[in-house]
Amino acid sequence: MIEEMRRGALANLPVGASVAAYGSVLGMLAAQKGLTWLQLLVMNLSVFAGSAQFVMVEMWAPPLPVVEITLAVLIINMRYLLIGASLNPLFQGKSLVQKAGIMHLVADENWAVTMAAYRNGGATTGFLLGGGICLCSVWSMGTLLGHQLGALVVQPERFALDFAFVAVFTALTVSMWRGKSDIAPWVTAALLAVIAERWLPGKWYIVIGGIGGALLPALQSVFESKKKNLQQLPDKALQKPIGEKTK
Amino acid sequence: MTLAISTDLSIVLAIGGAALATYSLRLGGLLLAERLPKNGGFKRFMETLPGTILLALVAPGIFSAGIHGGVAALATALCAWKTKNLLLAMIVGMGIVAAGRLLTGYP
Structure with missing residues (x-):
């Protein structure tokens, strides 16, 4: 299991670099919207979904539209219903506790990396979890770094940081091609x-x-x-x- | 004081609601899948889904990024295809967009 987790974490490191890159953009936006670093960290650990967090921060203005935010997150993350369903073969024979624990750390990136590895016969739930832990760490580091540096990088667009998300998902999409x-x-x-x-x-x-x-x-x-x-x-x-x- | 407390509460509710919604979808999808058929059309559907979701996620972003975005996405895809290196592919894509913006004076 540990060996599998290590393999999963390593396989997600390249994607992790881009996750940290667009995480830093989110951190900068969050700082501008007045979120504290602790609120951002809690959000990272409990929600752990990039695009949803971007929209949350976008909507973050007092008085907080709690219902609207929850609904928006529900719609954006509707794909996790499908992502979760597609992981069913990987979780064959695993206990409910394992399923409930590991699923929290399933993001687009480690899911895509795991599915690509699974098609080549080299992925397990440990691989998925290792990737999730790796991504959650770099995501938190990236967002918190961006939060701290918020004032320093004036135009993140100049460095195409906003394109990091599109670039990495384009590359991930290619790995899904079957013919x-x-x-x-x-x-x-x-x-x-x-x-x-x-x-x-x-x-x-x-x-x-x-x-x-x-x-x-x-x-x-x-x-x-x-x-x-x-x-x-x-x-x-x-x-x-x-x-x-x-x- | 009451305003501060209600603000704090709404922050807890906003993050808590988002977390609960996301987690229910993640686990719900996995648990529901066990009750779904595993052959025929539905199987083909589930097998095709990973690729089409990723593409749907990214296609509008490429489209709205204009010519720079299109060229960069194509280069990213080619690089990912040839080298299987995600980081390199990402750097190529971001580099093209950054260079394009520098040359055309964005924003």
């Missing part, structure tokens, strides 16, 4: 996400793009199995006019 069968779902996902981001409030585009793209091969498979069933029907059934049902 030509991914072309249609991926194009669909990208198009839906761009359109939804333009026309819908909040972060619905993540869920809409992700589900929309993945539905394509699912529907295809349902369609294929229906066709197969039809071919396997005994002759008697086939003698009935097929058009009858559709009429």
